[in-house]
Amino acid sequence: MPRFSSLKAVLLLLLAAPAAHAQLTNSGTDKFAQLETLLPTANSYRTASGAPGPSYWQQRADYTIAVTLDDAKQAISGRETITYTNLSPDTLPYLWVQLDQNILDKNSITTATQVAALDTRVAFQAVDNMVQRDFDGGFKIEAVTAADGKALAHVINHTMMRVDLPRPLGPKQSVSLKINWRYNINDQLKINERSGYEYFPQDKNYLYEIAQFYPRMAVYSDFQGWQNKQFLGNGEFALPFGDYRVSITAPADHVVGATGTLQNPAQVLSSAQQARLRQAVGAKKPVLIVSPDEALKSEGGHPTGTKTWTFAAKNVRDFAWCSSRKFIWDAMGIQQDGKPVMCMSYYPKEGNPLWGKYSTEVVAHTIRTYSKFTIPYQYPVAISVHGPVGGMEYPMLCFNGGRPEADGTYSADRKYGMISVIIHEVGHNFFPMIVNSDERQWTWMDEGLNTFCQYLTEQEWERNYPSRRGEPKDIVAYMRTDKSLQTPIMTNSESVLQFGNNAYGKPATALNILRETVMGRELFDYAFKTYATRWAYKHPTPADFFRTMEDASAVDLDWFWRGWFYGTDRCDLSIDAVKYYNVSTKDPSVENTRLQKLREAQPQTVSQQRNAQDIKQTVVDEKPDLKDFYNSYDPLAVTDADRARYTAYTKTLTPAQQQRLRDNTNFYELSLHNVGGLVMPVILQLTYADGSQEIQNIPVELWRKNNELVTKVVTTSKPVVSFVLDPYLQTADTDLNNNAYPRQPVASRFELFQQSLPTQPNPMQLQTIQSSTQKAEDKPLNK
Incomplete structure (x- = not known):
C-alpha cells in the first residue's frame, strides 16, 4: 500500500459531512461563465446556432485579367476589368481595392514600423532588414476608369485604394471598373515575401511564383462593413468570391501553371504534351506532362517570342500563377465525390528526387483526407509548385519549399518538412479558400484549423508520422512561457506574439484535445464537418465556428473557448494529497x-530503543505486587461480549447494508489543484496493488463550483498504490512533477553542445561515404 494519509470512517459520515462542500466557492473569474457577453448578437444574417441566417448575403467580384511577364526586367504589367455586384442591402458610394504589392514600397507602413535592436554582434541579414531596401517595389497604377473609359477619381492610402463611383451603387446593382498597372518583381532570396522570383546563376534562368499581382477587391460584409485594414505583413487576405478569366503572356519556352483550368492547350502545349495530359486523367501514378529532358532542353534555349496561356476559374476568391522554362510538370487524376480532380506539380530539376517521387502523391492524399473531414473538394485542379518560398497558398495552387541537396540526397527532416508543407498549403484550399474566413483579422481561423487538419492528414500518410504540431505535448513549451510573452488566440493577426505557436500550434492542439479528450471523435467530427458545410463558399466569423461546434454536438464548450482562445492560462493540474478511507466492518x-x-x-521510537538498554529494571518490574488488571489487559483482544454485540448489531441492518460492511471497499479522497488556471478534464490513471491499471475520465465540470481546488472521492474494490494525472499526455499539462501521487521523478535530459557546429552530412550522404570506403577497402591492390 502507498503512504496515503489513512483514516477510518463510516461511509455515511464520509459522504454526508457538510464540511465536504465548504470549500466549493469560486475563486476569481468563473471559468464556466457563458460567452454571450463576448459574442456578437445573433441576427437574420448569422443565427445563434452558428449557421448563416435567412438574410445572409455576400458580395461578388468577377475579373477579366491580361498580364505580361517581362523576363528580361523581372517586371509585370497588366490590365483588368472588375465587375462588382452589390448583394448587400446597403448603397455604396465608393469601393475599396487592395494594393498588397505596396507593402514593398519604400514608404510603406510595414517598413516604417519595423522594430529592431542593436547588439555588439549583429548578423548581416539583420542589418539588411534594417537598411532601406534598394528596390523600387509596389504597384504603379497607370489608369482607373469606368467601363466607358472615363477616369474614376481614386485615392491610394498605402495598401488600400478608394475608388469613388460616379453614382452610388445600390442593392442588387453591378458596376465595372478597369485598372491598368505594373510593378517590379522582388527577388525572393533577398526580399522574402509571399511571391517573387528565384534566379539560378548556373543556367541563367528565372523561376516565378506570382501572387497578389493584381488590384483586388476588399470584402464588404454584414459584420464589419469594408475590411480595409492595412496589409502590414502578418494579417493575410480577406477576399470576395467570383469568376476569373486570366491571360498570361510569358516567354515562348516557359511553362505556366495557374489557378483554374487551361483554356487553350493546343496553342501552348505540344501534341505529345496534350496527349500526356489526357493520359494523366485516369492514371494511377503521376504522368510527366513536361519531362526532365524537355525542361533541361528549354533551360539552354532562351528563344525570342511569347505565348499567351489562358486560364478560367469559377467561384474562387483569388488567383495565382507560376512561370519558368525550368519547370518539370507531372499530373495524376483522382475522383472526389464523383468529380475528377487533376493533382499536379511544377518543379525544377533541383527539386528531384524528392519532388518527382512525392509531391503529386501528397497533393492527392491531401485532397482525399481533407474532403473526408470537411467537405468534398469541388475545384477541378490542385497544384503544388516548388520554389524558394517556404509555403504559401492560393485557390487550386500553392508554392512550397523543401529542396534536396545538390547531390540529390536529403535528411529525414527535409523529406518530412517538404511533405508537411505541401499538405499544409494544399489543405488551405479548404481553409480559407473555400471556408472563407477573414485572415486580415483572425489568422487562427485558417492557419489553426488547417494545421489541425494537416495533423490528421500526416497521420494517415505514414504510421507515427513525425508531426510538428497537433499533439498536446508539443505545445507545452509555449504554454509554459511567461504570460507577458503570450497573447490570446483571439488577438488580431498583426498584434499576435509568437505567431507560429499562437496562430498555428495552439489552436491546432486545442482542436485535437477537443476531438480526443473533451468531445470524442464521433461528436467532434460531425460538428467540424457541419461547420465546413455551413460555411463553404461563405464568410464565417469566430462566433460562427464556436456556436456551430456546440450546436451540432450538444456539448457546452464556452469554458473551452474562454480558456484556450480568449485567455493565456495554462494547464497544470496537481494531486496535492490523497487520504485513504475504508468502511469499518464492525x-x-x-x-x-x-x-x-x-x-x-x-516501529519503536528512538527513546523506546534506548530506554530498553539504559533502564535495567522499572519499579513495577522490581515490585510485581504493584501490577493490576490493566497490566495484562489487551484492549484489542476479542471477547464473547464483543462478538455478541456485533451479532446484535448486524440483525438491525438490511441484507444490502450487511453486504456493504463485508465489501471492504477502498475510498480515496484526492485533493486536486488547478495550478495553471486553465480548467480541463481530469484524466486519472489508477495503478492497483496487483499491477493492473484503470483510466478514469472525469469531465471538466468537476471544476464548475470551484475553479481552483476540489476534492474527489474515488472508490475501488482493490487497493491502489498510485494515482497519475494525464498519463497519455492528452491535456498539454505543463508540469508533470505534480501529476503523480505518491510523487514520481519525471525523466529529463540535458544536451551538451558547441555554439557553432560544422555542417554534418545527412544520413544518405553518410551511407554513400561508407559504401565508397568499403568498396575501396575491398578492391584488390594492383601489383
Missing part, C-alpha cells in the same frame, strides 16, 4: 486483528 474479529497487525508493525 466485526471485532476482523477489525481488532487488523489493528493488532498495525500495532505490531509500528
Whole structure:
C-alpha cells in the first residue's frame, strides 16, 4: 500500500459531512461563465446556432485579367476589368481595392514600423532588414476608369485604394471598373515575401511564383462593413468570391501553371504534351506532362517570342500563377465525390528526387483526407509548385519549399518538412479558400484549423508520422512561457506574439484535445464537418465556428473557448494529497486483528530503543505486587461480549447494508489543484496493488463550483498504490512533477553542445561515404 494519509470512517459520515462542500466557492473569474457577453448578437444574417441566417448575403467580384511577364526586367504589367455586384442591402458610394504589392514600397507602413535592436554582434541579414531596401517595389497604377473609359477619381492610402463611383451603387446593382498597372518583381532570396522570383546563376534562368499581382477587391460584409485594414505583413487576405478569366503572356519556352483550368492547350502545349495530359486523367501514378529532358532542353534555349496561356476559374476568391522554362510538370487524376480532380506539380530539376517521387502523391492524399473531414473538394485542379518560398497558398495552387541537396540526397527532416508543407498549403484550399474566413483579422481561423487538419492528414500518410504540431505535448513549451510573452488566440493577426505557436500550434492542439479528450471523435467530427458545410463558399466569423461546434454536438464548450482562445492560462493540474478511507466492518474479529497487525508493525521510537538498554529494571518490574488488571489487559483482544454485540448489531441492518460492511471497499479522497488556471478534464490513471491499471475520465465540470481546488472521492474494490494525472499526455499539462501521487521523478535530459557546429552530412550522404570506403577497402591492390 502507498503512504496515503489513512483514516477510518463510516461511509455515511464520509459522504454526508457538510464540511465536504465548504470549500466549493469560486475563486476569481468563473471559468464556466457563458460567452454571450463576448459574442456578437445573433441576427437574420448569422443565427445563434452558428449557421448563416435567412438574410445572409455576400458580395461578388468577377475579373477579366491580361498580364505580361517581362523576363528580361523581372517586371509585370497588366490590365483588368472588375465587375462588382452589390448583394448587400446597403448603397455604396465608393469601393475599396487592395494594393498588397505596396507593402514593398519604400514608404510603406510595414517598413516604417519595423522594430529592431542593436547588439555588439549583429548578423548581416539583420542589418539588411534594417537598411532601406534598394528596390523600387509596389504597384504603379497607370489608369482607373469606368467601363466607358472615363477616369474614376481614386485615392491610394498605402495598401488600400478608394475608388469613388460616379453614382452610388445600390442593392442588387453591378458596376465595372478597369485598372491598368505594373510593378517590379522582388527577388525572393533577398526580399522574402509571399511571391517573387528565384534566379539560378548556373543556367541563367528565372523561376516565378506570382501572387497578389493584381488590384483586388476588399470584402464588404454584414459584420464589419469594408475590411480595409492595412496589409502590414502578418494579417493575410480577406477576399470576395467570383469568376476569373486570366491571360498570361510569358516567354515562348516557359511553362505556366495557374489557378483554374487551361483554356487553350493546343496553342501552348505540344501534341505529345496534350496527349500526356489526357493520359494523366485516369492514371494511377503521376504522368510527366513536361519531362526532365524537355525542361533541361528549354533551360539552354532562351528563344525570342511569347505565348499567351489562358486560364478560367469559377467561384474562387483569388488567383495565382507560376512561370519558368525550368519547370518539370507531372499530373495524376483522382475522383472526389464523383468529380475528377487533376493533382499536379511544377518543379525544377533541383527539386528531384524528392519532388518527382512525392509531391503529386501528397497533393492527392491531401485532397482525399481533407474532403473526408470537411467537405468534398469541388475545384477541378490542385497544384503544388516548388520554389524558394517556404509555403504559401492560393485557390487550386500553392508554392512550397523543401529542396534536396545538390547531390540529390536529403535528411529525414527535409523529406518530412517538404511533405508537411505541401499538405499544409494544399489543405488551405479548404481553409480559407473555400471556408472563407477573414485572415486580415483572425489568422487562427485558417492557419489553426488547417494545421489541425494537416495533423490528421500526416497521420494517415505514414504510421507515427513525425508531426510538428497537433499533439498536446508539443505545445507545452509555449504554454509554459511567461504570460507577458503570450497573447490570446483571439488577438488580431498583426498584434499576435509568437505567431507560429499562437496562430498555428495552439489552436491546432486545442482542436485535437477537443476531438480526443473533451468531445470524442464521433461528436467532434460531425460538428467540424457541419461547420465546413455551413460555411463553404461563405464568410464565417469566430462566433460562427464556436456556436456551430456546440450546436451540432450538444456539448457546452464556452469554458473551452474562454480558456484556450480568449485567455493565456495554462494547464497544470496537481494531486496535492490523497487520504485513504475504508468502511469499518464492525466485526471485532476482523477489525481488532487488523489493528493488532498495525500495532505490531509500528516501529519503536528512538527513546523506546534506548530506554530498553539504559533502564535495567522499572519499579513495577522490581515490585510485581504493584501490577493490576490493566497490566495484562489487551484492549484489542476479542471477547464473547464483543462478538455478541456485533451479532446484535448486524440483525438491525438490511441484507444490502450487511453486504456493504463485508465489501471492504477502498475510498480515496484526492485533493486536486488547478495550478495553471486553465480548467480541463481530469484524466486519472489508477495503478492497483496487483499491477493492473484503470483510466478514469472525469469531465471538466468537476471544476464548475470551484475553479481552483476540489476534492474527489474515488472508490475501488482493490487497493491502489498510485494515482497519475494525464498519463497519455492528452491535456498539454505543463508540469508533470505534480501529476503523480505518491510523487514520481519525471525523466529529463540535458544536451551538451558547441555554439557553432560544422555542417554534418545527412544520413544518405553518410551511407554513400561508407559504401565508397568499403568498396575501396575491398578492391584488390594492383601489383
